[in-house]
Amino acid sequence: MVEESRRGSMPSVAFRAVALVTIALVSACSREQAPPKRAPVPVTAVTAATRDMPVLVSAPGSVEAINSVAVKSLVDGQLLEVRVRDGADVHAGELLFRIDPRPAQAALQQALSAQAKDQAALEQARSQVKRYQDLAARAISRPTRWSNTAPTCRRRSRA
Numbered sequence: 001m002v003e004e005s006r007r008g009s010m011p012s013v014a015f016r017a018v019a020l021v022t023i024a025l026v027s028a029c030s031r032e033q034a035p036p037k038r039a040p041v042p043v044t045a046v047t048a049a050t051r052d053m054p055v056l057v058s059a060p061g062s063v064e065a066i067n068s069v070a071v072k073s074l075v076d077g078q079l080l081e082v083r084v085r086d087g088a089d090v091h092a093g094e095l096l097f098r099i100d101p102r103p104a105q106a107a108l109q110q111a112l113s114a115q116a117k118d119q120a121a122l123e124q125a126r127s128q129v130k131r132y133q134d135l136a137a138r139a140i141s142r143p144t145r146w147s148n149t150a151p152t153c154r155r156r157s158r159a
Helices: 002-029 102-137 143-158
Strands: 079-082 097-099
């Protein structure tokens, strides 16, 4: 019986030894190291003073102008000069852009030429009406020629 108690105690001694070694290892690994010391932060001090401070608000959002105008050109053309920047204040009558005047000047000259041509045609029709009236009054020409020319003269004088 003594041998049985020794045999029974042998595994419990080994078990106890393994338990002690495990506890020692776990406790050795669980020790926390102290964090490294930080360097001191420099601090400066000033005397407090009373003064106005601007009020600034920083917030997300969008800004919308009170008054805005869409600028449209009455004529087509190439921009030669821009005299205003985006967002700038402008006043009534202020020159904002300069458009190339050459196409408009050419169109004006063309219209003036057409007017001169029509004026010359009107003068010619008037002189023919007068001529045919004189010839019809003297009974040299037929009145049908005068009646064909008179509506043309009236039509050209309205234009």
